[in-house]
Amino acid sequence: MDRIRRNERLAAMSRILVESPNKIFTLGTFCEMFGAAKSTLSEDIDILRGVFSQFNLGQLDTVTGAAGGVRYRPIPSAEDAYRCVKDLSRMLSSPGRLLPSGFLYMADVLAMPDIVARMGAIIASQFYRAEPDFVLTMETKGIPIAMMTAKALGVPLVIVRRDSKVYEGPAVNINYLSGSGGKVETMSLSRRAVKEGQRALIVDDFMRAGGTARGMVDMMREFAVTVVGVCVMISTQEPVKKRLDGVRSLLVIENTDENTSSVNIHPASWLQVAAEKART
Amino acid sequence: MDRIRRNERLAAMSRILVESPNKIFTLGTFCEMFGAAKSTLSEDIDILRGVFSQFNLGQLDTVTGAAGGVRYRPIPSAEDAYRCVKDLSRMLSSPGRLLPSGFLYMADVLAMPDIVARMGAIIASQFYRAEPDFVLTMETKGIPIAMMTAKALGVPLVIVRRDSKVYEGPAVNINYLSGSGGKVETMSLSRRAVKEGQRALIVDDFMRAGGTARGMVDMMREFAVTVVGVCVMISTQEPVKKRLDGVRSLLVIENTDENTSSVNIHPASWLQVAAEKART
Numbered sequence: 001m002d003r004i005r006r007n008e009r010l011a012a013m014s015r016i017l018v019e020s021p022n023k024i025f026t027l028g029t030f031c032e033m034f035g036a037a038k039s040t041l042s043e044d045i046d047i048l049r050g051v052f053s054q055f056n057l058g059q060l061d062t063v064t065g066a067a068g069g070v071r072y073r074p075i076p077s078a079e080d081a082y083r084c085v086k087d088l089s090r091m092l093s094s095p096g097r098l099l100p101s102g103f104l105y106m107a108d109v110l111a112m113p114d115i116v117a118r119m120g121a122i123i124a125s126q127f128y129r130a131e132p133d134f135v136l137t138m139e140t141k142g143i144p145i146a147m148m149t150a151k152a153l154g155v156p157l158v159i160v161r162r163d164s165k166v167y168e169g170p171a172v173n174i175n176y177l178s179g180s181g182g183k184v185e186t187m188s189l190s191r192r193a194v195k196e197g198q199r200a201l202i203v204d205d206f207m208r209a210g211g212t213a214r215g216m217v218d219m220m221r222e223f224a225v226t227v228v229g230v231c232v233m234i235s236t237q238e239p240v241k242k243r244l245d246g247v248r249s250l251l252v253i254e255n256t257d258e259n260t261s262s263v264n265i266h267p268a269s270w271l272q273v274a275a276e277k278a279r280t
Numbered sequence: 281m282d283r284i285r286r287n288e289r290l291a292a293m294s295r296i297l298v299e300s301p302n303k304i305f306t307l308g309t310f311c312e313m314f315g316a317a318k319s320t321l322s323e324d325i326d327i328l329r330g331v332f333s334q335f336n337l338g339q340l341d342t343v344t345g346a347a348g349g350v351r352y353r354p355i356p357s358a359e360d361a362y363r364c365v366k367d368l369s370r371m372l373s374s375p376g377r378l379l380p381s382g383f384l385y386m387a388d389v390l391a392m393p394d395i396v397a398r399m400g401a402i403i404a405s406q407f408y409r410a411e412p413d414f415v416l417t418m419e420t421k422g423i424p425i426a427m428m429t430a431k432a433l434g435v436p437l438v439i440v441r442r443d444s445k446v447y448e449g450p451a452v453n454i455n456y457l458s459g460s461g462g463k464v465e466t467m468s469l470s471r472r473a474v475k476e477g478q479r480a481l482i483v484d485d486f487m488r489a490g491g492t493a494r495g496m497v498d499m500m501r502e503f504a505v506t507v508v509g510v511c512v513m514i515s516t517q518e519p520v521k522k523r524l525d526g527v528r529s530l531l532v533i534e535n536t537d538e539n540t541s542s543v544n545i546h547p548a549s550w551l552q553v554a555a556e557k558a559r560t
Binding site: 006007008010011012013014015016018019020033047048050051052054055057058074099100101103104105106107108111112113114116117139140141143144147148150151154155156157158159161166167168169190192193 | 286287288290291292293294295296298299300313327328330331332334335337338354379380381383384385386387388391392393394396397419420421423424427428430431434435436437438439441446447448449470472473
């Protein structure tokens with residue numbers, strides 16, 4: 001093999017690290033791949049770290065210890081995160097999105113790869129330290145954003161179903177009070193899906209009263225799994241008292257006015273506070 | 281701003297291109313970002329292209345014309361694609377996956393970000409030339425793989441529902457014959473989801489007789505949308521005659537033996553043929 005130059009190594013390493021977020025690559029992996037010495041690769045990584053930081057392209061960490069190496073996390077700066085969520089709030093506030101039923105049409109936005117990847121990275125950035133083993137969501141609309149959160153965290157996604165399926169094997173079913181009018185509904189999760197003692201991050205697209213998220217928390221208790229966090233893309237201002245405490249959301253809907261077809265959506269205050277703090 | 285060196289530019293460009301597959305970035309975008317001349321950036325892109333090609337990291341194309349620029353496509357080599365699908369077939373063939381019901385448990389694999397991202401890239405690589413405007417799938421299990429296909433293609437995902445939802449607005453409902461026993465089922469798609477004259481790529485996780493995929497094709501006809509391709513992750517050998525022709529699949533299940541709990545899954549022959557052709 002020809003000798004690989006530094007700029008070529010950097011380009012290749014950048015591509016490899018970015019495609020597998022939060023995965024630890026040992027220096028040995030890269031030594032073998034490029035036929036370079038560890039000291040050389042250490043310098044490469046310092047350069048990469050500097051570039052990513054300078055252009056707000058995410059964070060490169062060196063992990064020490066036996067399982068040590070280098071890993072990439074697509075953590076946006078607080079200002080970028082806020083700007084990104086602000087842009088989304090404008091997109092969702094367009095009057096045409098308010099359906100005659102009073103609901104907001106968001107199915108398209110929830111399945112635009114660029115947007116959900118960015119939202120997933122913002123959510124993930126809040127929970128790296130909590131070290132979840134998997135991301136949990138309830139079918140259907142939240143799956144893309146939960147999937148992208150899982151990708152950014154480098155962990156699997158687990159999907160709770162509305163009813164048990166023959167192709168998922170023995171399952172645990174629980175009943176829960178759904179947000180809209182306190183109707184009793186069922187959710188189901190395959191017994192194989194998660195293991196006792198694991199740590200779950202719950203991610204969903206939308207929360208009103210918090211009934212579904214509460215159901216997922218209860219479901220995790222049945223599996224003896226610890227819930228390390230709950231994060232939704234949008235929550236409603238009302239009711240102020242949710243069925244679950246400590247839920248993070250990226251966006252808040254204040255109210256919808258069906259007469260003027262207007263809707264008031266803004267980034268959650270924690271995003272704004274973080275952005276302002278970063279500026280000073 | 282300090283002058284950015286070539287190796288720094290290459291690392292940053294690699295990260296930016298890889299995160300937005302199939303999106304065309306003009307040279308001007310990068311000129312502005314790095315304060316470098318177009319001729320310099322052209323050289324950078326030649327180097328990037330060479331590195332990506334040498335290490336099988338995907339394909340960098342220069343697009344000429346008014347909307348010209350450079351774009352990244354995560355196209356694996358034929359050998360890598362085959363190896364990747366072969367690995368997956370081994371994983372799915374493990375005896376413990378055969379459920380008492382005779383079904384194969386795959387929910388975990390279908391939601392492992394690394395695996396679905398790779399499968400999505402393999403599927404996408406077959407359809408760049410067909411230029412789909414969106415990827416269509418039916419809820420639920422196929423969503424992650426369809427999402428990752430959509431990301432690799434740089435187009436939105438559209439999700440067909442089992443029944444219409446108030447939060448998706450007016451919808452078109454159609455009936456279709458489901459594979460298992462020819463039961464009549466309903467699928468529903470929001471009228472806002474797609475536009476007349478667009479081009480759809482249908483992606484799903486599993487196909488037996490092809491009833492669901494056929495339903496999605498019929499649904500697209502209702503919207504005056506052209507279907508440019510249908511691809512599933514796994515199809516069954518039987519029935520040989522599907523309700524739909526020209527369907528690609530990555531994996532084929534030959535048979536399952538409930539007595540020995542064994543199942544025979546292998547990569548589809550077109551993947552093997554392409555890999556062998558590449559080797560010679």
